[in-house]
Amino acid sequence: MTIDAANPIERQKKQPIRRDAALEVTRLMPRPLLTILTVLLCAVVLVPIAYIFLASLNSDIGVASGEFWPSSFSLESYSKIWDSVGLAKAIGNSLIVAGATAVVSALMAIGTAYVLVRFSFWGRLTVLRGLLGLQSIPGTLMLLPVFVLFSSAGTYLGVTVIGTLWGLFIAYLTFALPFSTWVMVTYLRGLPRELEEAARIDGASNVGILFRIIIPLSWPGIIVSGIFAFLLGWNDVLFASVFTRPDTHTAAVALQVFASAAEGGAVPVYSQMMAASLVCAAPVVVLYFMFQKYLVGGLTAGSVK
Amino acid sequence: MASSVTEPRPADSSPAAGTAGGPGETTPSGKRRKGISEKNRPLWLLIPGGLLMTIVILVPLAMGIWMSLIDLDQYTLRQWVSSEFIGIKNYIEAAVSSDLLRSIWLSVSFAVISTVVTVPLGVAAAVVTQNAYRGRAVVRSIFLIPYVLPSFVVASVWRTMLQPDGIVNVTLTNLGMGGGLWLNGPNSYWTLVWVEIWAAWPFIYLLALSGLQAVDHEVHEASALDGALWWNKLRYVIFPYLKGPVSLAFLLATLNHINNFTLPYVLFGAPAPADVNVLPILVYVTSFQSFRFGLSAAMAVVSLILIAIPLFIYLRAVKLDVHDGGTK
Numbered sequence: 346m347t348i349d350a351a352n353p354i355e356r357q358k359k360q361p362i363r364r365d366a367a368l369e370v371t372r373l374m375p376r377p378l379l380t381i382l383t384v385l386l387c388a389v390v391l392v393p394i395a396y397i398f399l400a401s402l403n404s405d406i407g408v409a410s411g412e413f414w415p416s417s418f419s420l421e422s423y424s425k426i427w428d429s430v431g432l433a434k435a436i437g438n439s440l441i442v443a444g445a446t447a448v449v450s451a452l453m454a455i456g457t458a459y460v461l462v463r464f465s466f467w468g469r470l471t472v473l474r475g476l477l478g479l480q481s482i483p484g485t486l487m488l489l490p491v492f493v494l495f496s497s498a499g500t501y502l503g504v505t506v507i508g509t510l511w512g513l514f515i516a517y518l519t520f521a522l523p524f525s526t527w528v529m530v531t532y533l534r535g536l537p538r539e540l541e542e543a544a545r546i547d548g549a550s551n552v553g554i555l556f557r558i559i560i561p562l563s564w565p566g567i568i569v570s571g572i573f574a575f576l577l578g579w580n581d582v583l584f585a586s587v588f589t590r591p592d593t594h595t596a597a598v599a600l601q602v603f604a605s606a607a608e609g610g611a612v613p614v615y616s617q618m619m620a621a622s623l624v625c626a627a628p629v630v631v632l633y634f635m636f637q638k639y640l641v642g643g644l645t646a647g648s649v650k
Numbered sequence: 651m652a653s654s655v656t657e658p659r660p661a662d663s664s665p666a667a668g669t670a671g672g673p674g675e676t677t678p679s680g681k682r683r684k685g686i687s688e689k690n691r692p693l694w695l696l697i698p699g700g701l702l703m704t705i706v707i708l709v710p711l712a713m714g715i716w717m718s719l720i721d722l723d724q725y726t727l728r729q730w731v732s733s734e735f736i737g738i739k740n741y742i743e744a745a746v747s748s749d750l751l752r753s754i755w756l757s758v759s760f761a762v763i764s765t766v767v768t769v770p771l772g773v774a775a776a777v778v779t780q781n782a783y784r785g786r787a788v789v790r791s792i793f794l795i796p797y798v799l800p801s802f803v804v805a806s807v808w809r810t811m812l813q814p815d816g817i818v819n820v821t822l823t824n825l826g827m828g829g830g831l832w833l834n835g836p837n838s839y840w841t842l843v844w845v846e847i848w849a850a851w852p853f854i855y856l857l858a859l860s861g862l863q864a865v866d867h868e869v870h871e872a873s874a875l876d877g878a879l880w881w882n883k884l885r886y887v888i889f890p891y892l893k894g895p896v897s898l899a900f901l902l903a904t905l906n907h908i909n910n911f912t913l914p915y916v917l918f919g920a921p922a923p924a925d926v927n928v929l930p931i932l933v934y935v936t937s938f939q940s941f942r943f944g945l946s947a948a949m950a951v952v953s954l955i956l957i958a959i960p961l962f963i964y965l966r967a968v969k970l971d972v973h974d975g976g977t978k
Contacts, residue, residue, distance in 0.1 A: 371870045373777045373888060374880055382778045386771070387792050389848070394795060396817060397807050408810065411820030457699035464691040474965050479707065481905040481961050485933040486950040489943060490713035493722070493730055500728040518706045526699065551692035580800040582912045583930075587938060597802045601916065604809065615810045622803045633798045634791070 401620035408615035422620035429614065432621055434592070435599035440628075442510050442595065443578030446517040450525040451571035458529030459559055463541075473530065479523040484583045487519050492587060508590040516584045521574035528573055532566025533559065569639050572632055579629060596625045717947035724941035733944075740948035749924075750949055753932040754956060760839070760928060761907035764846045765900055771847070772854025772899070773892060776862050777884070797852035805916030808845045809833065833918060839925045842914055846907060853906075854899045861895035862888070901964040905957055929953045 372379070400408045401422055403415035426432050460466075461473060495506040506512040540562070541554050549557065560567075585595045594602075603618035633640055718740050720733040744750045779790050796804065811817045812832035819829030832841045865888060873883045911930035914922055921939060922931045933953065936946035 370874045371867070372781050372880075373884055379778050379781075382774055383789055386775055386778070387789060390792055390795050393807060393811065393848070396811060400810065400817075409813070409815060411813075411815050411817045413817055413821070453699045453702060456695040460692060460695045464693070466691060466693055477968060478961055478965055481902075481909065481957060481964070482711075483909050483930060483933075483950060483953045483957065484911055485930050485937075485946075486714050486954050487707075487710055489933070489937055489947050489950055490710040490717060492937075493717060493727060493943060494710065494713060497728055497730055501731075515706060518702065519710065522699070522703050522706065551690065551695075555692075555695070576800075580802065580912070582802050582915060583934070586915075597800070600802060600806055604806065604916070604919070613813075615813075618806060618810060622806050626799050626803045629800055630798055633794070637791075637794075 397619050397623060400616055401623055403616050405614050405616045408619065409613045422616040423624075425614075426617050426621045426624065429617060430599045430602040430621070431591075431594070432596070432599055432624065435594045435596045436625070438510060438589075438593055439579055439595040439597070442513050442517065443575045445514050446521045446578045447571040447575035449514075450518060450521040450574040451529075451567050453522060454525040454529040454570050455560060455563070455567065456555065457526050458533050459555055461526075461530050462533040476523045476527045476530070480520070480527070484520070488516075488583060488587060491516050491519065491584075495588070507588055508593055510593055513584060513588045513593070513595070516588055517574075517578045517581065521577050524577065525570035525574045528570040529563070529566055532563055532569070536562055565639050568636065572636060572640065575632070576629060600625055714947055715951060717944055718951045720944050722942075722944035722947070724943075727941075727943060736944070740944045741952070743945055744948045744952065748936070748945070748949070749927055749932055750952065753927055753929045753949075754952075756839070756925075756927060757908050757929040757953075758956070760843060760846070761904045763843050764850060764907045765903045767843075767847050768851040768854050768903060769896060769900060771851040772856075773858045773896065775851070775855040776858035776892075777888075779859070780862050793852055793855055795852075796849050797856075799849075801849065801910070801912040802916050804849045805845065805913050808841075808848075809917050812841060834923050836925055838918060838923050842917065842926050842928075845917060846910065846913055849913070850903060850907070853903060854896070857895045857899035858892055861892040865891050898964065898967060901960050901967070905960055905964070908953070908957055929956075 374382075396413065399413060399415055402418045402420065403412060404417065404419065404421070407415055407417070461469065492507070495512050498504045498506045506515075536559070540558050544554050544558055579595075580597065581595075582597045582601070585598045586601070589595060589598055600618070600621055603614050603621060717730070719735060719737060720730070721736045721739075722730055722733050726733045775793050779786055779793070813819075814829070814831060814833075818832065822829045830837050832838065869887060873887045878887065909930065910928075911934065914926050914928050914931050915934070918926050920931055921927070921935045927935075929949070930953075933946045933949045936949060937943050940946075
C-alpha cells in the first residue's frame with residue numbers, strides 16, 4: 346500500500362458517470378461539517394504563512410513589536426539579507442552540495458535497485474530491510490563517528506575535511522544513498538516485466554536491458570529519488586551546523602545567523618529573517634509543486650524527514 | 651557527470667555477467683518466485699552502491715558503537731585509535747549522572763503526544779478532501795504546505811512569532827488572555843509539541859489519503875443503498891480501510907518525532923532549556939559543546955535501541971517484496 350512510489354498509472358481512478366449523484370454517494374460527512382473542517386485546517390496553515398509574507402514586507406522593528414499588518418510596507422528586507430549574512434553564497438553552497446548529493450545518489454540507486462527488484466540472492470530481504478531501517482536511524486548516531494573520522498583524517502592523512510563542501514557531501518550520502526535506492530526500488534517494482542522479458546528473448550543482456558529498457562522507462566523514478574536526496578541536503582541543519590565554516594555555510598545554517606544576531610543583544614532582524622526564510626523555502630516549494638504528481642506518491646514510499 | 655559514474659561498470663564486468671548464466675538455462679527448482687530471476691544475475695551491479703554504502707554507512711555505524719566504548723574527548727579526538735577502552739563506563743555514566751533518562755522521557759512523551767494529535771487531524775483532512783469539488787486542488791495544495799516547507803524555516807517562523815513581544819503574545823493580550831513565555835520555561839515543551847504538530851499532520855494526511863483511494867466506488871454505493879448514517883459509514887466501512895496505512899503512519903511519525911533534531915534546535919537553540927532537552931539535542935550538546943564524544947556516542951546508541959522497537963514492528967509490517975503476499 347504505502348510502498349508504491351510515484352506511480353502515475355495508480356492515480357487514474359475511474360471517473361463516475363453521473364458526477365453529482367456519485368458525489369453524494371462518496372461524501373463521507375455532511376456538507377456543513379466538511380466545510381467547517383476544511384476552513385479550520387486551511388486557516389491553521391494559512392495564518393502563519395500570511396504572517397511570513399507580511400512580516401518580510403514589514404520593518405525589523407515592526408515585526409519585533411508584534412505587528413501582524415505592517416504599518417509601512419517595503420521591500421527593504423529583501424535587499425538587506427544578501428549583505429548581512431552572505432545569503433547568496435550560502436544558497437550557492439546549498440545548491441552545490443544538495444545537487445551533487447542528488448545526482449550521485451540517484452545514479453548509484455539505479456543499478457542497486459534493479460538488482461534488488463529483479464534478481465534474488467542471499468541476503469536480499471536483509472538489504473531491503475536495511476535500506477528502509479537506515480532512514481529512521483538517529484542522525485546524531487551517524488554524525489558523531491563521521492565527525493571523528495573526518496577530524497582524524499587531518500591527523501592520519503593530512504587532509505582537511507571538516508569545513509569543506511566535500512565533507513558535507515560525503516556526510517549527506519549516508520542518508521541520501523539508502524533513501525534514493527529505496528525510492529528506486531519502489532518505482533521499479535511498478536514497472537511491467539513484459540518488456541524486459543521480450544528483450545531477453547531477443548537476446549539482450551542484463552546490462553542491455555538496464556540501459557535500453559529500465560533507465561529510459563524509469564526517469565520519473567530517477568527524478569523523484571534525486572529530488573528527495575536534494576531535499577535531504579537542502580533541509581539539513583544537523584550535519585551542516587557541525588561541518589561548515591562561515592565560507593561554506595549552507596542556507597539552513599545562514600538562516601540561524603539571523604537568530605543568533607538577535608540573541609547577541611543587537612537589534613533583532615526578524616523581518617530580514619522572514620524574508621530569508623521565504624527565499625530559502627522558495628526552491629523547495631517550487632520543486633514540490635512542479636513535480637507534485639510524482640512526489641506525493643514518493644513521499645509515502647518512505648520516511649522523508 | 652552521469653556517464654563518468656555509470657560507464658565503467660558495464661565496461662569491465664559485462665562479459666562475465668553475460669557468460670555466467672549462459673549454459674544454466676535449465677528450469678530452477680519449482681518454488682522460484684515469479685518474476686524474480688535466480689539465473690544470470692548481474693550481481694556485480696550491486697558493487698558500486700554496496701561499496702559506497704559500506705564506506706559511508708556501515709563503517710561509521712560500527713565506529714559509532716566502538717566510540718561508545720572508549721574514553722574519547724576533545725584531547726583524544728584526533729588520536730582516537732589509541733584511546734583507552736573503558737567498556738560500558740560511558741553507558742553507566744549516561745544512565746547515572748547525565749540527563750539521559752529525563753531526555754528519553756521527554757522525547758518519548760513528545761513523540762507520542764505529537765503522533766496521537768496528528769493522526770485524527772490527518773485523517774480528517776483526508777476525509778474532507780475525498781470528494782471532488784471546485785477548488786479541491788487548491789485545498790490539497792494548502793494542506794501540503796507545512797510538509798513542503800523545510801523544518802528550519804518552519805522553526806524560524808514560529809520562533810519569531812513566539813518571541814516575548816511577538817505576534818502571538820500581542821494577539822493573546824488583545825484577546826484578554828495574557829501572553830506567556832513560549833521559548834523558555836515549562837511552556838517550551840508545549841511549544842515544541844505544537845510546532846511539531848503543525849508541521850507533521852500532512853504526513854498522516856497523505857498516508858490516509860492513499861488508504862481512502864483504495865475504497866472502491868461500489869463500497870460507497872453499497873453503504874448508500876443500506877442508508878448508513880455518515881458516522882456509521884465512516885466508523886464501520888471507511889476506517890477499516892485506513893487501519894493499515896494509518897498504523898504505519900503512526901509508527902513512522904513516532905520515529906520521525908523522536909529523531910527530529912532540526913525543530914528543537916532551531917526553535918530553542920543549543921543548549922536547549924531543560925524542558926525541551928530531547929535526545930538528539932542532548933547528544934549534540936554532549937558532543938559538540940561538552941566535547942564528551944564517547945559519552946554522547948553511548949547516548950546515541952541508547953537512542954538507537956529506543957527506536958529499535960517501533961522500527962522493528964515497522965519493518966515487519968512493511969511489504970518488502972512484490973510477491974511476498976500482502977494486499978495492495
